[in-house]
Amino acid sequence: MFLRKTLPTIIAGVCGVVVVIAYFFSIPPVQTLASHILKWQSVIAVFALGLGGVNIVRLHTKNLQRDPKNIYSLALLITFVVTIVVGLAMGQTSPAYTFIFDYINVPTGSAIFSLLAFYIGTAAYRAFRAKNAEAAILLITGCIVMLGRVPIGAKILPFTAPATDWIMSVLNVGGQRGVMIAGAIGFIAVSLRIIVGLERRAYGGE
Amino acid sequence: MDIFEKLQNIDKRVFYLLMALAIAIPTISPLGLGVDVTPGVQSTYDFVASLPDGGRAVIGFDYEPGDEIDLNPQAKAILHQLGSKKIKVVAIASFPAGAMFAEQCLAILEEYGYEYGKDYVNLGHYAGGEATLAAFAQNPTAIFAKDWRGNATSSLPIMQEIKSMSDFDMAMTLNDGPTGGTGTHEWVRQAVMAHNVPLIMGVTGVLAASNQTYVQSGQCKGLLAGLRAAAEYEQLVNKLAEGTVGMDAQSMAHLLIVIFVVLGNAAMFLSKKVKGGAA
Numbered sequence: 199m200f201l202r203k204t205l206p207t208i209i210a211g212v213c214g215v216v217v218v219i220a221y222f223f224s225i226p227p228v229q230t231l232a233s234h235i236l237k238w239q240s241v242i243a244v245f246a247l248g249l250g251g252v253n254i255v256r257l258h259t260k261n262l263q264r265d266p267k268n269i270y271s272l273a274l275l276i277t278f279v280v281t282i283v284v285g286l287a288m289g290q291t292s293p294a295y296t297f298i299f300d301y302i303n304v305p306t307g308s309a310i311f312s313l314l315a316f317y318i319g320t321a322a323y324r325a326f327r328a329k330n331a332e333a334a335i336l337l338i339t340g341c342i343v344m345l346g347r348v349p350i351g352a353k354i355l356p357f358t359a360p361a362t363d364w365i366m367s368v369l370n371v372g373g374q375r376g377v378m379i380a381g382a383i384g385f386i387a388v389s390l391r392i393i394v395g396l397e398r399r400a401y402g403g404e
Numbered sequence: 405m406d407i408f409e410k411l412q413n414i415d416k417r418v419f420y421l422l423m424a425l426a427i428a429i430p431t432i433s434p435l436g437l438g439v440d441v442t443p444g445v446q447s448t449y450d451f452v453a454s455l456p457d458g459g460r461a462v463i464g465f466d467y468e469p470g471d472e473i474d475l476n477p478q479a480k481a482i483l484h485q486l487g488s489k490k491i492k493v494v495a496i497a498s499f500p501a502g503a504m505f506a507e508q509c510l511a512i513l514e515e516y517g518y519e520y521g522k523d524y525v526n527l528g529h530y531a532g533g534e535a536t537l538a539a540f541a542q543n544p545t546a547i548f549a550k551d552w553r554g555n556a557t558s559s560l561p562i563m564q565e566i567k568s569m570s571d572f573d574m575a576m577t578l579n580d581g582p583t584g585g586t587g588t589h590e591w592v593r594q595a596v597m598a599h600n601v602p603l604i605m606g607v608t609g610v611l612a613a614s615n616q617t618y619v620q621s622g623q624c625k626g627l628l629a630g631l632r633a634a635a636e637y638e639q640l641v642n643k644l645a646e647g648t649v650g651m652d653a654q655s656m657a658h659l660l661i662v663i664f665v666v667l668g669n670a671a672m673f674l675s676k677k678v679k680g681g682a683a
Contacts, residue, residue: 217538236536236538236542237539237547239539240535240539242532243531243533246531247531289554290503290528291554299501303501304472306469307472307501308469308472311469311470311471316419316420316423316424319419319660322664322665323665326668326669327669327672328672337669340665344661344662345662347609347630348632348651348659349437349439349652349655350437350658351655351659352440359442367616371620374613377614378614378617
């Protein structure tokens with residue numbers, strides 16, 4: 199109990215208080231301590247990255263043991279191992295590593311992302327129907343912004359460019375500010391609960 | 405099924421085919437539609453132009469494959485401007501892929517006679533998001549003992565001039581969102597609020613809405629949003645490249661979607677009218 203709950207709560211509380219004080223006040227000893235805490239955090243984050251890698255290997259190895267025909271898990275494990283071996287043995291600036299990045303990683307990432315153009319397009323066509331006043335407002339605003347953001351829109355309907363600027367800088371910013379301020383207040387509340395030990399879920403509790 | 409109902413339910417394969425053509429044709433054979441420079445991009449350009457020649461900039465390559473279509477052209481266009489002003493550049497990345505993109509984009513600086521280690525450096529990837537960015541802001545070489553190419557950072561002339569974030573004249577994040585990396589909000593907190601370093605942002609099109617607030621509050625000196633901003637910046641630096649070419653394809657894709665949406669709605673209203681008249 200002490201090691202699982204109390205100790206992490208104390209560590210989180212002390213680290214949180216020190217870093218927050220160092221951010222707002224110029225007290226040299228506190229800032230030095232906060233600087234060390236931030237460096238430790240970056241080291242821990244690297245371990246977390248390694249842990250993520252181990253977890254991926256475990257998960258997909260189990261998938262393969264359950265179903266040896268699972269080509270997706272097999273492909274993931276092969277590319278994972280090959281990339282790591284090439285990176286470690288030849289270096290991350292080597293032509294082989296750059297080849298993997300330029301001709302496998304980037305094209306596959308772009309290909310998956312580009313599917314959005316097709317799916318969002320058909321989804322917009324089927325879902326954007328002016329069935330009531332609210333839907334009509336959303337539809338008209340969406341079409342104006344879509345045209346206003348591209349050169350051809352301004353050529354066909356010149357009013358769309360200034361209208362888009364107005365929608366983005368007035369209507370959008372007003373709403374976004376509300377969302378951001380509310381989100382920030384919630385974030386502060388959760389952070390305070392973690393620092394004082396009230397938020398047990400952060401340590402895997404209920 | 406009458407004609408109006410058919411127009412409301414066009415086979416998605418027809419749409420996919422038209423979308424593929426709308427993107428492929430302008431990419432292969434650019435239409436040369438051109439883009440007008442918007443005030444937001446112009447003010448970003450003017451801000452960078454106002455920096456002292458030979459100053460220092462830190463650029464965060466905070467994006468992954470998939471978003472490089474928007475962000476690589478932005479990075480390249482702004483690096484042309486930084487290069488013409490001999491501004492020294494330090495690149496960092498909160499995603500491993502970001503460091504690879506940085507390596508590709510920073511090569512532009514060699515056109516302007518830059519020397520690696522002296523005028524620019526790619527420090528590579530850091531884990532830990534905002535906390536590590538905060539530690540970097542306090543002491544860059546403590547976080548990056550080696551650069552992306554494996555050199556000791558303490559031996560690089562450019563890093564001997566930089567003791568903290570405050571030594572930079574400008575910070576920039578090329579950002580595809582906070583998931584897994586350092587988001588724009590974190591850059592505002594650590595560069596602008598903590599060290600008073602002017603920040604500009606280059607973001608994907610979908611992030612324009614949420615980051616516009618920082619421009620109006622003055623915490624962000626310039627916002628480049630999506631491929632369009634890259635195309636506009638390419639015009640300003642007089643280096644037309646993939647941003648300008650991509651805008652033709654994006655124009656046609658947007659136009660196709662709007663045509664289909666209008667068609668679907670027009671068919672819906674006419675269908676109702678015909679049915680109402682028949683009843």
